[in-house]
Amino acid sequence: MVKRKSILKSILFYLAIFALVIFVVYPFIWMLSVSFRYDSDAFDPGVIPKRPTINAYMELLGLKESIRDELSNEEKQLLDLVKDLPEEQQKPILDKIYSQRKKESFPFLRFFLNSLLIAGLSSLISVIISIFGAYAFSRIKFPGRGTIQKSVLLVYLFGGTILAVPLYQIFVKIGMTGNGYKGLVSLFVIYLVQTLPVSLYMLGNYFRTIPETIEEAAIIDGSSRIGIITKIIIPLSLPAIITVFIYAFMIGWNEYLFASIFIRPYPQFYTLPIGLNEIFYSDHAIWTKMMAASVMTSIPVIILFMTMEKYLVGGLTAGGVKE
Template sequence: MVRKKSIFRTIGFWSLIIVLVVFVAYPFAYMVSVSFRNDTDAFEKGLIPENPTFDTYLQLLGFKESIREELSDEQRQLQELVKNLPAEKQEEILGNIAAERKKESFPFIRFFRNSLLIAGLSALFSLIISILGAYAFSRVWFPGRGLVQRGVLLVYLFGGTILAVPLYQIFVNIGLTGSGPKGMVSLFIIYIVQTLPVSLYMLGNYFRTIPETIEEAAIIDGSSRFGVIWRIIIPLSLPAIITVFIYAFMIAWNEYLFASIFVRAYPQFHTLPIGLNEIFYSEHAIWAKMMAASVLTSIPVVGLFMLMQKYLTGGLTAGGVKE
């Protein structure tokens, strides 16, 4: 006998869903709203801006010159002091103040480029290594295979704050600190190490669902192990592979702790998390521009999820069914 659903239970369920969606979506909606406002009305009430503008996005993307609307305290004091100076001297000092206001105060493009480079490369290399490693774990027998397969997950027993000092000392000893490029190489290695364990685990489980008879037939036809991986394993494992790439990319894209250790001292190599944090606590803290930068920062990850949603769903549910 099928019981009729209570109308009160249905109303309660959907009310809870609506509250949850609003709770999750409102901060992002407010961030988008502030990004389309002028600096002077960044904190006006409501989600819909009264005077919407695209200036903040145009400035961040380099299509429009960025000029700070407000003078710093030092610049105001300097303007007052030069009033008693000769006209030529006044013109020189005021020109320097104007040039300082036009100076790039929010190098978003540089932050974005650095993060995209380090996140994309580390995710790609992590994916390549994990494909080969996961195939070895799932198809090739060797002494201690089970121990090694479980041992790679031990890295997650230790938090980043515990590993930060030892890792920094290691990279100092091998000469991968002291400059921006060396710091980026250190981050590249760390991000690969961070993402490899789960990548190996996810791909290994997926590879086990692929019938070995397909590979055996290819090997009988003369294919090598690498040929099997390239022509059979990778095409049949695209959902899991894309899932692993997105996971590795997100880890590197949002990572802050190790970036603050290895590249904070080199502004030309700041990643987005470091750059945005520096801007928040600097004299250039302009809320509309910072919210626009935050929106642009979320676009790559959101775009990856939207483009690869069907593959991502397949990858997340992979490994649950065995042959």
């Protein structure tokens, strides 16, 4: 009887896990499926496309022009107004309308590179600063060390919506608004401030697990503090450092609120979250292209996790226990 109950529990457990996996994975499968369809087939039933195509990806990458199938309401109204004009007056107006039906491909690559630049650079600088800051917290004794280390996490007590207006006013007063380049620099500073506290905390806890005797031996051999950090601390802390980098990169890659405030007036400096939002209100607002853009947006994150997985697994519990 006990064995039968345990088998039943195991079956129910695995069925629940299977249902949960399907519930989580299905939206991604549907997104991938729609991205390989024609516009007219976007809502066809079934997961496997009946007529697979890569048109949406080619348009996003600029390899194929994006063409509107219908005239806009403004263009239709203009056609109604000019239909009674003489033919020689209609021709230049009609030529202008129909020549504009072929639009420039949605600048996905530009938005992609902007996000990659700001997210990659801010996460890299955050990790570099955190390594030195966390080492100071974990190894150098100075008055107020514990208080300072704990207080850096206070920034997470305030949500982004609360900080948005004060931060914008600060950047306006110091002259860090007014063009797209200044907006990107402002975003860089904000992402740095958002990621530094937890990066310092995670790396500080991990550095404490490294025996100080290793450093003492290096000091006896004549090594400097910089040498200890670069030749001992960083190699031994690689799992935690990779974890912190992925965390910081994800914040910059997915952040929308501050990007919508600082770079909204400058389309050529849009990051992916802003660009993907704009696609819903443009001539390119079609489901296949939106799903293709979503798939391509997730690719860097997937690649990052796959390449760093062995370090990430070791770093997830890094600093969790102080021995």
